Amino acid sequence: MTEMYYLTPLTGIVGLVIAGLLLLTILKRSGGEGKVAEIADKIHRGAMVFMRREFKLIFAFAVAIAILILIFQDKAYATNQAIAFIFGCLASSFAGFVGMFTATKANVRTTLAAKEEGPASALSVAFFGGSVMGLTVAAMGLIGLGTLFWIFAGGEHKAHVADIMEGFAMGASLVALFYRVGGGIFTKAADVGADLVGKVEAGIPEDDPRNPGVIADNVGDNVGDVAGMGSDIFESYCGAQIATIAIAGAAAARVAETGGSALIDKLGASADKMDSLMYLPLALTTVGLFCSLLGILMVKLMSSKDPASALRIGTIGAAVIYIAAAFGVAGIFGLNTNVGIAVLCGAVGGIIIGLATEHYTGGQPVRDIAKQGETGVATIMISGLSVGLRSVAIPLITLAATIFISYSFAGLYGVGLAAVGMLGTVGITMAIDAYGPVADNAGGIAEMAAMGPETRKITDGLDAVGNTTAAIGKGFAIGAAGLAALALITAFIQKAEIPDFNLGDETVLSIFFVGLFLGGIVPFLNGAITMTAVGGAAFEMITEIRRQFREIPGLLEGKAEPETDKCVDIATKAATKKMILPALLAVGTPIIVGFGFNAIKPGYGAIALTGTLCGALLGCILLALMMSNSGGAWDNAKKYVEEGNHGGKGSDVHSACVVGDTVGDPFKDTSGPSMNIVINVMAIVSLVIAGLL
């Protein structure tokens, strides 16, 4: 088995090379000239400013945390864990950087392809732009995790390979905090700021080049759905694999002691197969990268057809091949079909959650909300919140069923495999997520550069498809984050080795409940903080845009250039400043609960922390779904009215829907997605400190 380990990082490198080739085909195209090139360049530079700023901060934090690991982690593997942590930060940052670089090069080229060659070419360019991000995320995961596993699982550190790899996951989490939480604040501050002054006060259209905030707004689209979503998925992707490896590691330790375990019976394995079980999650994601490549190829081949079906065939095709491959890999590893069933569970679960999200943010519920607009804003709010609240049911039942079935077939290891199953074809699912902002930006550029209605129509078509896929992707990301966090929490409980963790015991039950209540606070507080963070930042932005309209002579007449960099700057600063509190909440809670209760009585810490993780996990998934789906539903209700229903644009119903959308923006783009990060950060921090409790 050991001699196969190198295949994973090698596959990662192959993926990276293909991503590079795709990037080259994009860059080979003309970036336009004159006004178009100038606007595109501004967006690109804005994106790079954001990434550089964030990276500097990430680097400073990473060094500080690495030093803390070296000081406080008293285990022999501390140094390797710290190195893995830095490696994780770099891997995720690199993926984010490549994705942002590509997306802000592909956007203008999509516009030009739409103008000069038609929809099929435009789809290809936009989708290739997304694919570079998708492949890089998957590849960096394989390179990072694969290399660590290759080095440490084969050698003297074998017993601690999972511990070391947890450092990598923590690095991924740190980056996700900056890109996803900070990025969410950036996006919405820019969006709200630009829209309010531009559309409402100055009366100029969306994406008008005279608006100083419009570049920041376009940068924000990329920050949210490329860097943010990418780091979120990367974190879940790594977390799921590491948790599964840790669960397998714990099983291996038991097998070494007792000579057998329920797990190896379930999987039809034998005691000498424990190495295979530990490597299996990596083997699956390795195969998954090839499946994603096939999926990307399918989209390319179908690109002359309707874009929506091209993307759907690519995603589902990749998933089907992946599931079949999982059964094959299990067979090669000498394991029975239970492995494949667990993977199947996760993959199917992910699709169901995605489809449920699509329904609540695009189906009948959206039309119902729009109808409520006839009785005013209040009923829009009530019905939108109600849609969000009830949208949690199907995803949570699906998650519960996924856990139950995958557990029944392959134990807790199976739950980990289900998470790996859900995230196995990340290469293509992430590609489709990242495609969204490229298409969106392409439209923005067409508008700003006044390229005519024909071009705009094509990009709008691409954008509409992107919105639907983004909704599915968001639901999918929440499901995957939840399952990955659950696997990490499971690994934490096993690692903490709490003696007699019996809920029938009075002490255990009380401490568990105390932890549960404390954990439930975290998502709600995080929601409150992130929602209002946008408000403050948007306000600064509004003030700056007003100042420019007032002080720059000729700006509104189109005779002078706005100082767009200043707006990017304000949003970036706000993003980094306002993400500190949520980050402290996520990182600090497990540390305070764990060590605090241990200070009261040794052993209490791990019990209380288990309760806290349960409460936070449940709360984060519930609020993430509710907020994302309410927000998505309000957004689409507005669009539905704009299509001419209930009086169309300019009607009272429309203004009511605009309010819904404004409330929904921080819901779906800031607070909701930040929940994924918060719970995963909490889980990974807990796992890292588990040995100390």
Added chain:
Amino acid sequence: MTEMYYLTPLTGIVGLVIAGLLLLTILKRSGGEGKVAEIADKIHRGAMVFMRREFKLIFAFAVAIAILILIFQDKAYATNQAIAFIFGCLASSFAGFVGMFTATKANVRTTLAAKEEGPASALSVAFFGGSVMGLTVAAMGLIGLGTLFWIFAGGEHKAHVADIMEGFAMGASLVALFYRVGGGIFTKAADVGADLVGKVEAGIPEDDPRNPGVIADNVGDNVGDVAGMGSDIFESYCGAQIATIAIAGAAAARVAETGGSALIDKLGASADKMDSLMYLPLALTTVGLFCSLLGILMVKLMSSKDPASALRIGTIGAAVIYIAAAFGVAGIFGLNTNVGIAVLCGAVGGIIIGLATEHYTGGQPVRDIAKQGETGVATIMISGLSVGLRSVAIPLITLAATIFISYSFAGLYGVGLAAVGMLGTVGITMAIDAYGPVADNAGGIAEMAAMGPETRKITDGLDAVGNTTAAIGKGFAIGAAGLAALALITAFIQKAEIPDFNLGDETVLSIFFVGLFLGGIVPFLNGAITMTAVGGAAFEMITEIRRQFREIPGLLEGKAEPETDKCVDIATKAATKKMILPALLAVGTPIIVGFGFNAIKPGYGAIALTGTLCGALLGCILLALMMSNSGGAWDNAKKYVEEGNHGGKGSDVHSACVVGDTVGDPFKDTSGPSMNIVINVMAIVSLVIAGLL
């Protein structure tokens, strides 16, 4: 010890007699004549129509459930449990009936006292009206629980006294579903319907007698805060005591087996004191009734001073005496001070949660929300939701601390005692809750009967105090419901006797997580259902009011009488129809999870159900706090603007605040409070079926 048991029901009867005397002093006053008497009579009759209708339905359901108990409960105590269940239904219904009867007699007499004798008399009448309800709730609890305990704990059924009493709690829960959940729908349907057509469309003032919906609106105030709040508190009050008795019973069984237990060591008791431990919760509430009486006396004596301080001194005075008395009772029972500390914990915890509620719904956060109105409705919504989200932190930390400290001093039994401590002075806390709608109605009658600004000023002053105390009462009710449910869940876990309930075990952990995820759905789904229930009912109401304005000639000119009964009827029908789904959700979930998972494998049911209860408990408390506090904050932000801030009435900020208030109404008066009932119903149903799992 046994010979003291009769003291509890006897005290209950004393309480009831005093309540009767207070009612007589109210009825002795003139009910006015002419227009005033007519309006008051309409409200009174409307209230009685609602109560009679609901009672008929409750009775039908009760008989059906009692038969189900007799069929499916295979234990020897089934008949007694069924009888206790019917008894519980009757006790809670009676308390609600008395409260509603009194409140709708006291309202007009408060108006007349305000007009003829001034503020002190008006306060006395209104507060006595509330006190009748407060005392009846406490007294019916003592009579019901005390009698059951007296009969069964002294005789051959001693081992099953808690099981039998659970029937009583289930009866209380059934009534709470109708009065609190159904009542919440009634209140808001009437409120929204009357306001929208009356104020907005017809342009007539609030509480105008020409509006056909205005009587239903005034009835609704009583339904929500008298019958609804009363049945909610009654349920928690009984649940807390029964859970504590059940925990003591389980400890007694252990002591009988092993001769000792950790609990008796903690409390400085001995093995022969187990009867005392079982009776202690009842002894505490028995003493609590006297403390409430003293509190009511204090309010009466202080009534010539500022009403706010009179009410505050009464509540806090009663609590202080009660805590001191708890230490005394423990001493008499031969127990150490740990008992008193647990009671103290609960009482102080309740006050902290109440004060936190007051802050979030009346302090700086409210002014911040109003300020956000300057940038429109969207920012009002975002800031209000954010206030609600962050308002969960202090109450949950308080609950966690209450659990931790009371557990440390007196085990899980102590957690039960803390709940009893929080609810011990229900006589006065409930009196103050029920005072609110009396004062509110008094103002409404003054307006409708055109009694002049002087009278209205006095009643407005009383009403303002009522609003603050109502906010505190709501927070307090959530805290108490949460703690009572927690105690019930604890009793459930002990009763289910799950062997090896070890979260370190893979199977237990998986099944627990599956249950947790399913449980988390319940509060969110309940929120979605109850929020939209109001919409449908309000719509019917609007249609009916519009019809009357259109079809009854001379109505708007004040020359014809509106058909107010029809509006009461619509709201009542809607209330009963729309509460079925939430009721099924609350009752059905534990049954489906418990028996469903047991069908998969015996033993899974209890584990999954524990998870479900944990998830639902956490979700219900979080959403209850968030929704009630957001709603309260929006309401008061509107009032703050109406006081002349940010442009005052008629300004843009004011219209933005009105939208906030409209969204907040179902939050704070329907969905939020229904969470208390849902979790307690789930817990009590689980406890009843625990023996069958």
